[in-house]
Amino acid sequence: MIRAGRKSRGAVERTLESFVDAMEHAFYSEQIAKEKGLLQKFDPRLKILAILPLIVIAALARRLSVIAALFVFALVVAMLSKVPLSTLAKRVWLGVLAFTGIISFPALFLTPGRVVFSLPLVGWIVTEQGLRAAAYLILRAETAATFSVLFVLCTPWNKVLKALRVLRVPLVLVVILGMTYRYIFLLLRNAHDMFTSRRSRMVGRLDGRQQRRAATASAGVLMSKTMQLSADVYMAMRSRGFQGEVYALDDFRTAWFDWAILGLFIMVAAAALWWGR
Amino acid sequence: MHIPDGYLSPSTCAVLYGIAIPFWYGAFARVKRLLNTRLVPLLAVASAFCFVIMMFNVPLPGGTTGHAVGVGAAAVVLGPWASMLSVSIALLIQAIFFGDGGITTFGANCFNMAIAGSLVAHFVYRATAGRSAIPSSRRVAAAALAGYAAINVSALLTACELGIQPLFFKDASGTPLYAPYAPHIAIPAMMLGHLTFAGMAELFVSGGVVAYLQKTNPALLGQKPSASKAQAYFPTGGGWKATRPLWIRVALLMLLTPIGILAAGTAWGEWGARDFSDPQMRQQIAAASGNVAPPSTQPVGLARLSSLWAAPFPQYAPPFVRHPAFGYVMSAMFGTGLILGAFLLLAWITAGGRPSDASQASP
């Protein structure tokens, strides 16, 4: 992942920052999920069925215009769901542009085809095919990412995971995913505390070797804690009657509203599929 | 190395999902058989660990930093199957919640990093660590090498998947529809970064974790069955250690294959139908056949059958490879890999997919 404009002093600082980022990221996601917009009201299972085809078609379509149209549709949905466009820009668009933009930049020159113009000083040739290839890549990445981020921002994470069952994901995996996500925060906090205490003991900057030691030792400590945690959680689960089977409460209820929105999304997807083939 | 949405064509994505799914199911069945009720908490927490490790900025020599996937450490401690699942789960959380890696390309990413990575790490570790004592430094080196190898194999697979996109998926005007770089660009571009930075990061994390565990919790590295980690489900003992010298020789031979270029003339009998019309080739054929001139027209049978099969790598040179020597080595690696893969598949099928080292989970 590329992060723009970050000044940090060493690996320890940067890792700490990425931890804090991840925690803030998740917290902010949960805020938007509480708003009263279009996607928030949509039943999570049907939401997956509605959005997933759009992601797939954005990645699949063979016409730039269709992908662009899907992108515009995503923007409309975002606005109806009270997701600020600035949030999307910060979270998705800039990142994808930086990453995919940089990756696709050489394609302008390396793709064989009809010459469009050549750069003055270096004489590098930009081809039409190169331009279009870059456009495909960037548009696809942006559109697909926008849809998936919209889905995640507008749904509480535990509902995201429970809704995966509609895709025939086994319940035991959904339970594991829920537990993984929950314990990521615990391990992140542990790792954060470890690093903070290391940082407070650092005088000046450590050299590369010492930093490496710090990182790998922390990884080792974290692994030990992980194994201990797994043993403890196992006991806690047994204590509450867990014998290996997983069960879930049937949480979701659908209304006509959900089916109507699903119908709308399916129609958009079908249209995109047809015109983009 | 996480491939985002839009870089791979739908057919590529579908194929890679198709490969990944049986591995997921197989790994799950194995892990469940061993861990039973401990499966849920162990996989959940191990996946959380993998996720956090992926966020570590590992400082590297030269003042740079890199990110490790943690597949080396996971494969060594958890065994390849649990590692496969944990890394896949961590990748899923990354893809869904943090936008790292695409949804359509999730199968590909898991295949590259979780599945192939775990298997490579496991094999390399077992082959290099052999039967050395648990606290020995050889184990640390083995783990480091395992991580390095795994990440580079993952990178190579990724590069190949990306590289074939513009070869097969173009629109009417010749514009690449997905990833636009042919293999001769994609492969070196990816490998450079991974043979150096990412590979080193993985090396340090894998080696570091094993070194740490040697001091603090050697039971986790032990060969004895323990319910706190998934046991490897490949034959141990005889297998790799005994055949290791053989593999070293094979590797050396592979590297020496380009010597064939030096040989003058043509191998007897290895001619194509068109060679019979080419005057230069006709001279060579005569010279190799005791100065008997070849027939003036193509032999009928040869002409009929020569169009039956078009080899993917004619003359041992894949089309995108410029240098013939490199082509030879690549073909050798590819061929060996195919043979090895076929034998492994055969062995796995004939073993009935059953573990030969089944161990009871102890409380």
Place this chain on the structure above:
Amino acid sequence: MTVPVYEVRDVTYRYHEVTALNGLNLTIMQGQRIALLGANGSGKSTLLSMLDGLCFPEKGSIAFQGEPLTESRLNGEVEYAFRRRVALVFQNPDVQLFNPTVFDEIAFGPLQLQWPGEEIRSRVNEMLEQMEIVHLKERSPHQLSTGEKKRVALASVLILDPEVLLLDEPTAALDPKSESQMIDFLVGCSGGRKTVVTATHDLDLIEDIADHCHVFQRGQVVASGTPSEILNDQQLLLSTNLIHAHRHAHGSGEMHSHPHRHGHGH
């Protein structure tokens, strides 16, 4: 004569070369409120795990309501019945809160015991109100304070209405308000049918929450008695590391040291 809830006979347990329990003997009768006192590492937590059927003695035996509590007996229906009757609240609440939300957590126990869905929903909501945590219903565990976590942990075991409640350091790391709520709850258990066993090293609690105490040291019970008996035995408390004797001053007096504990002085 009534059957004791627990009969612990000569139990020994070793873990990673450490002898956690060493020939332990203990009897617990129904309705008693017991405090297990001892410094960290004295074996209290291990005993609680054993009383909850999570680990089993190497030597000796434990009987629950007259039936032996062994690994081989504890599975299937027998285990379900046992789990419903005995509940353990762990020292580290993070270990016990492994579900995505508070609601899911409280519903976990009933789900494992396969109660019908509607009943689960209504009982969980009742429990949320009872413990005054309705506002936490959709929260994730990592968003809760330690006090809230402990309340949720307690709620998630109480929903099954167990006969035996085992608590491992229930007031550790709690802010004063949460601590007092916890103590209120434990006090309220007195005179009831529930048997409560609390492991703690906090001497200030035991007068309020227990009728009977056992003092642990190095895996054995070194003393038993009522809370006031134990609290008055300074020698015992010092030798088992339950109180300390560091230097301090009373008001503006001189620095000196004598055995004491920090706590409310009434």
